[in-house]
Amino acid sequence: MYTIGSILIILVIGLYIAWIIYTKNQSGVVGKEEDGTQIFDVLVKGVYSPSVLEAKVGKPIRIRFKREESAECSRYVNFPDFKIRKELPEGEVVSIEFTPQRKGEFLFTCDMSMYQGRLIIV
Numbered sequence: 001m002y003t004i005g006s007i008l009i010i011l012v013i014g015l016y017i018a019w020i021i022y023t024k025n026q027s028g029v030v031g032k033e034e035d036g037t038q039i040f041d042v043l044v045k046g047v048y049s050p051s052v053l054e055a056k057v058g059k060p061i062r063i064r065f066k067r068e069e070s071a072e073c074s075r076y077v078n079f080p081d082f083k084i085r086k087e088l089p090e091g092e093v094v095s096i097e098f099t100p101q102r103k104g105e106f107l108f109t110c111d112m113s114m115y116q117g118r119l120i121i122v
């Protein structure tokens with residue numbers, strides 16, 4: 001027979017597991033390094049995938065966006081913290097390059113912020 005105590009213990013364990021899964025999903029995809037540049041390939045189709053990118057501070061990054069849809073929504077990608085806004089013509093690979101100079105989490109979005117990605121600089 002289950003007591004309140006055992007139900008609480010099961011609940012706590014369940015929450016703990018959910019928390020582990022959540023924090024695990026928080027870490028981003030690490031770019032592949034070529035000549036000191038951290039390279040990411042992001043597909044733009046309904047969402048940014050992958051949407052969480054993790055890069056090292058002080059090292060150049062290159063994010064190659066490929067937009068495989070005609071939805072106007074995703075036509076531009078913005079990195080407001082880096083003052084970058086770029087058009088992503090359908091079917092073309094568009095590279096965005098810069099060197100993050102400080103650690104932190106930075107959003108990248110479409111013009112109306114329906115598509116959201118995060119760049120984690122560590």
Ligand SMILES: [Cu+2]
Nearest residue numbers: 073110112114
């Ligand atoms: Cu949008």
